[in-house]
């Protein structure tokens with residue numbers, strides 16, 4: 001059973017998560033953080049940036065991103081490589097050489113998933129994986145139907161997810177059709193999962209993921225198979241539990 005923490009605001013929950021990460025980094029010589037994109041983890045990164053500004057040293061923290069779009073030109077501001085650099089690497093003072101994002105370049109895309117999976121395993125895995133959850137229940141970009149054993153691989157985005165993410169692009173037509181995403185099997189190997197969800201719009205997905213049947217039609221329900229999960233919510237996101 002996951003540990004469920006409900007806060008009045010996203011910022012209050014994010015602060016607790018960031019304090020926990022900062023403490024774990026202090027206690028470890030080589031901490032590995034799994035980073036998610038999307039809006040949910042942003043207050044955690046902001047709170048970690050405050051720790052960095054206050055003197056916390058994150059320069060030996062390694063990071064692995066969950067996913068990447070396929071085919072955006074290098075340096076595209078909405079590529080997750082750029083988002084992670086902007087929201088995580090720079091404000092936290094991570095060493096860019098220790099931060100990895102799946103390679104979404106069209107060249108060599110057939111092997112991008114395997115290469116990333118191997119790099120993650122060789123590195124020794126992720127200590128704490130931050131996760132958001134999509135309206136479809138997706139984790140990373142593992143849409144409904146994804147196997148709980150899936151490795152990092154190329155996937156097709158659903159129309160709903162492309163619509164949801166269109167807000168970051170000029171139009172929905174500019175949202176890529178494909179992505180490279182850690183699989184649910186990959187995510188489940190992280191040693192601690194921290195799922196963040198804020199706002200009324202996440203309430204159904206949170207209830208289904210945390211308390212509904214464990215089924216591939218709700219990728220978020222994979223968290224119920226993991227021995228160490230913390231779900232961090234605001235009251236709106238917790239309202240259907």
Ligand code: GLP
Pocket residue numbers: 036037038039040041066067131132133134135138139140141161165
């Ligand atoms: C994207 C990301 C997911 C993220 C989801 C939810 O699709 N690939 O990793 O969890 O969006 O985003 P938000 O946190 O903005 O609701």
